[in-house]
Amino acid sequence: MIEAVERLVKLLESENVEWEVFYQFGRSGSFRIERETLERSQRKFYSGIGLRVGLKGRLGFSYITGLHPGEEELKKLVERAVKLAKISEVPFRGFPAGERVNRVKGIYDRAIDEIPFEEAHRLALEYAELMREKKGEETLSGSLSLAVGTSGVVNSNGIELEERSTYMGVSAYAVLSEPPGTGSYRQSFTSLQPVEELERAVEKAIDEARLSARARKLEPYSGELVLEPNALASIMEVFLSNLYGDEVYHGRSRFSKPGEVIGDFSLVDDSTLPELPGSYSFDGEGTPGQRTLLVEDGTVRNFLLDHTYASFLGMESTGNALRTFRSVPYIGTSNLILEPGEESLEDYEGVIVRKVFGEHTANPVSGDFSLTVELGYVVENGELKPFKDNMLVGNVFELLRTLKPGRKAERISSFVSPRGLVEGRLV
Amino acid sequence: MEWLIKRAEELAGKHGVDYYEIRLVKVTSRRLVMSNGQLRELSSNSELGIGARAFNGTWGFSSANDRERFEKAIETAMKIAKLSRGDAEIYLGEPVRDEVELKVKKPFTEVDIEEKLSLVKEIDGLLRGEKIVSRTVNYGDSIVETFYFNSLGSEIRTVVPRIRLGFSVTAKENGEMQDFWKSFGGTLGWELIEGIDLHYWTAHVKEKALELLRASSPPSGEMDVIADPELTGVFIHEALGHAVEADSVKNGDSILAGRLGEKIAVEGLNVVDDPTLPGKFGSYPYDDEGIKAKRVEIIKDGVLVSYLNDRETAEYFGLEPNGHARAESYSHQPLVRMGNTYVEPGDWSFEEILEEVKNGLYMLGDKGGEVDTANGTFTFGAKLGYIVENGEITEPVRDVALSGKILDVLKNIMTIGNDTRVEFPGYCGKGQWVPVDDGGPHILTRALVGGLR
Numbered sequence: 001m002i003e004a005v006e007r008l009v010k011l012l013e014s015e016n017v018e019w020e021v022f023y024q025f026g027r028s029g030s031f032r033i034e035r036e037t038l039e040r041s042q043r044k045f046y047s048g049i050g051l052r053v054g055l056k057g058r059l060g061f062s063y064i065t066g067l068h069p070g071e072e073e074l075k076k077l078v079e080r081a082v083k084l085a086k087i088s089e090v091p092f093r094g095f096p097a098g099e100r101v102n103r104v105k106g107i108y109d110r111a112i113d114e115i116p117f118e119e120a121h122r123l124a125l126e127y128a129e130l131m132r133e134k135k136g137e138e139t140l141s142g143s144l145s146l147a148v149g150t151s152g153v154v155n156s157n158g159i160e161l162e163e164r165s166t167y168m169g170v171s172a173y174a175v176l177s178e179p180p181g182t183g184s185y186r187q188s189f190t191s192l193q194p195v196e197e198l199e200r201a202v203e204k205a206i207d208e209a210r211l212s213a214r215a216r217k218l219e220p221y222s223g224e225l226v227l228e229p230n231a232l233a234s235i236m237e238v239f240l241s242n243l244y245g246d247e248v249y250h251g252r253s254r255f256s257k258p259g260e261v262i263g264d265f266s267l268v269d270d271s272t273l274p275e276l277p278g279s280y281s282f283d284g285e286g287t288p289g290q291r292t293l294l295v296e297d298g299t300v301r302n303f304l305l306d307h308t309y310a311s312f313l314g315m316e317s318t319g320n321a322l323r324t325f326r327s328v329p330y331i332g333t334s335n336l337i338l339e340p341g342e343e344s345l346e347d348y349e350g351v352i353v354r355k356v357f358g359e360h361t362a363n364p365v366s367g368d369f370s371l372t373v374e375l376g377y378v379v380e381n382g383e384l385k386p387f388k389d390n391m392l393v394g395n396v397f398e399l400l401r402t403l404k405p406g407r408k409a410e411r412i413s414s415f416v417s418p419r420g421l422v423e424g425r426l427v
Numbered sequence: 428m429e430w431l432i433k434r435a436e437e438l439a440g441k442h443g444v445d446y447y448e449i450r451l452v453k454v455t456s457r458r459l460v461m462s463n464g465q466l467r468e469l470s471s472n473s474e475l476g477i478g479a480r481a482f483n484g485t486w487g488f489s490s491a492n493d494r495e496r497f498e499k500a501i502e503t504a505m506k507i508a509k510l511s512r513g514d515a516e517i518y519l520g521e522p523v524r525d526e527v528e529l530k531v532k533k534p535f536t537e538v539d540i541e542e543k544l545s546l547v548k549e550i551d552g553l554l555r556g557e558k559i560v561s562r563t564v565n566y567g568d569s570i571v572e573t574f575y576f577n578s579l580g581s582e583i584r585t586v587v588p589r590i591r592l593g594f595s596v597t598a599k600e601n602g603e604m605q606d607f608w609k610s611f612g613g614t615l616g617w618e619l620i621e622g623i624d625l626h627y628w629t630a631h632v633k634e635k636a637l638e639l640l641r642a643s644s645p646p647s648g649e650m651d652v653i654a655d656p657e658l659t660g661v662f663i664h665e666a667l668g669h670a671v672e673a674d675s676v677k678n679g680d681s682i683l684a685g686r687l688g689e690k691i692a693v694e695g696l697n698v699v700d701d702p703t704l705p706g707k708f709g710s711y712p713y714d715d716e717g718i719k720a721k722r723v724e725i726i727k728d729g730v731l732v733s734y735l736n737d738r739e740t741a742e743y744f745g746l747e748p749n750g751h752a753r754a755e756s757y758s759h760q761p762l763v764r765m766g767n768t769y770v771e772p773g774d775w776s777f778e779e780i781l782e783e784v785k786n787g788l789y790m791l792g793d794k795g796g797e798v799d800t801a802n803g804t805f806t807f808g809a810k811l812g813y814i815v816e817n818g819e820i821t822e823p824v825r826d827v828a829l830s831g832k833i834l835d836v837l838k839n840i841m842t843i844g845n846d847t848r849v850e851f852p853g854y855c856g857k858g859q860w861v862p863v864d865d866g867g868p869h870i871l872t873r874a875l876v877g878g879l880r
Contacts, residue, residue: 034678039515041507042488044758045496048474065474066493080471087541088469121510139679175679175801182801212802220648250462251561252597254604328468358797361808361828365597365604368644370828370877372806374799389804391830391877393647427647427877 026149031124060085106275181213245309271334278414284323345406485513522580531616612852645878651787660865673740682803692837702766708852770867773843844868
């Protein structure tokens with residue numbers, strides 16, 4: 001426990017309240033490359049302490065930034081949180097009690113933690129150089145970021161946990177003009193990656209831009225089509241709020257309890273997977289990370305829950321309380337996995353949609369969506385005919401009813417999914 | 428502050444940095460969220476942070492929120508700049524010393540949190556109704572105090588208050604669910620809240636959610652679409668706004684690169700971005716590079732006349748700096764962003780526009796949008812609409828997203844209404860979130876409608 005938190009805990013122990021302290025500190029270095037030139041480099045530091053206080057069934061929350069508060073600042077933090085608990089009327093459902101936490105492997109890499117900024121900067125220059133080598137007609141840009149962060153939870157039920165994790169993010173973007181075409185690639189990791197990963201990012205972006213520049217609008221189509229993991233991620237985003245415990249509790253979900261049959265696929269949230277960027281040993285309230293079957297063979301089995309909404313719904317927390325020191329816990333996914341199925345879709349011949357955009361214009365409550373196709377292609381006798389600018393339209397509940405996952409999964413940051421065969425419509 | 432200004436100067440000397448700029452930002456904010464009569468959040472917070480940038484033909488940036496690291500952040504930015512060395516140039520200009528506080532009639536800081544709580548409760552009560560299965564009310568206000576200084580000797584203090592209120596309902600019938608919402612916001616005080624007819628707007632939100640339950644999905648395909656002032660706002664934000672942000676243009680990421688002076692839209696179309704409009708949600712006095720915010724004519728009579736720019740792109744394109752560099756917070760570097768973007772009024776009345784449509788849609792409201800500026804394709808969402816047949820509004824249709832190609836759609840605008848309104852606050856995302864407003868008059872254009880029929 002850090003020194004400021006120890007002092008804060010001492011202050012809290014003399015108050016007649018239940019309490020929880022969540023703290024974070026860390027730093028990041030990130031680099032932005034434009035037109036194959038390193039243009040912006042930055043190094044950021046952040047730290048802060050968030051305090052939740054439960055008093056007579058009501059919750060108060062406040063935070064401070066920095067880890068070097070004076071005694072007066074700490075006292076004021078406690079006063080503010082207690083005062084808010086008195087007037088706030090936000091229901092307090094207790095804090096989690098300590099359960100055994102198993103440490104997730106491979107979410108901290110000393111190589112990222114200890115890399116000197118100068119060396120990270122050199123890596124970014126190398127990335128820019130690599131773009132200059134590989135480019136044809138394309139204009140290339142991208143980014144590279146490295147971060148290390150520590151977060152900790154201490155509460156009046158005896159929880160005292162701390163975890164450190166590292167992150168590496170890589171993105172590449174390629175643009176062609178006349179005719180216009182764009183390609184992008186984005187991936188994240190928990191450990192320092194070799195230069196081959198940067199090469200792969202650039203190559204993927206270039207390949208996609210070349211495909212995109214050849215793409216034309218497809219005639220309206222209705223029927224069987226394949227969604228690549230990227231497009232499936234967009235579809236899942238439209239659907240997923242229906243599985244959030246707060247949305248369920250407040251009547252903004254299709255589901256009021258588990259049990260409904262919605263298709264024939266399995267969807268899992270799993271924060272315990274080694275080396276994945278969405279993994280953690282415990283969530284923002286100190287609940288252990290877990291593997292949660294959200295949908296099992298088409299049946300809704302569970303929701304994404306934190307301690308509060310689990311309590312409201314009479315369920316158990318699934319360890320999905322995400323957090324920053326600036327906020328009370330909010331529900332979110334850790335790593336989302338669409339389980340592979342039986343379909344062999346690697347050599348699929350027909351209409352394939354790779355990427356769509358505009359999912360926040362969709363309606364998760366009614367399920368209606370119309371998403372612009374950034375890139376798709378038709379495969380005929382092994383030959384690729386790319387298309388774009390159509391819209392993929394439908395209703396997410398109807399679409400998922402037809403979903404048949406393929407065999408081979410691919411990872412896009414914290415989303416792991418195979419291709420999926422669906423009945424769909426392009427206009 | 429004096430010691431920090433002095434210290435920055437010393438550090439710049441030590442590291443041989445020519446240009447730097449530093450923002451000290453204090454944010455004080457309150458937020459209340461209530462769902463179904465139950466309070467979900469009531470917070471009142473304040474924080475102080477620093478963002479420091481140094482330029483050496485390329486930018487070095489560092490930020491911190493622990494006071495003990497403020498000086499280190501400045502030095503880190505300078506060290507990074509020295510390490511980086513590029514060949515870009517920036518507009519410098521004369522030093523500016525100014526203090527600006529956006530004035531409000533009734534400061535929300537003088538309204539206590541209990542009163543804000545009773546407002547939220549009142550609205551929650553008004554949103555109750557048959558078939559309404561969920562209600563949410565969201566209130567927030569913030570004061571952002573910025574002290575900006577740079578190596579030219581600029582020292583600018585600004586105080587920007589911002590207030591917003593939003594509420595939504597979800598209606599349910601026979602297994603069908605729909606929602607509807609309304610947002611208000613501005614760089615205003617409590618007078619914004621006092622000016623809202625809560626009875627009218629809560630009834631409106633409920634009525635529209637129920638109407639959506641009965642509506643069928645719109646047809647699909649390319650067709651004539653009348654956009655209401657709110658939809659025109661998101662349309663112009665996506666179809667034009669992002670593609671004229673000069674950083675995208677410079678980076679080869681905009682289809683409007685190299686088109687200044689070119690006719691890219693219909694005659695009579697005038698589009699403006701104006702952060703100096705009083706009281707609007709996207710208004711600000713100075714941008715985050717210490718440049719005074721300016722009204723920018725982007726399209727004048729169909730001709731692309733300017734890009735929105737920052738210090739670097741103003742220099743690069745030889746444009747007059749127009750103060751559009753905005754950062755989400757002290758811990759973000761400014762990017763070229765919009766403020767309040769709108770289409771100026773034409774001379775058609777709504778009735779005349781309606782008469783033009785034989786077979787099409789009248790779509791209303793803003794559900795957000797997205798654009799691929801390099802491909803020149805954009806999407807924008809409407810909250811609901813109606814089928815129009817022979818100039819008559821007929822059956823209601825559900826919310827839907829529409830899509831278009833930048834270079835086609837601006838030329839496809841057939842009529843421009845005379846009823847411009849800019850009162851549709853929102854947040855725009857470009858890796859960072861900033862408050863914006865947009866709007867315009869009713870317009871008639873052609874777009875690809877993603878309906879299910």
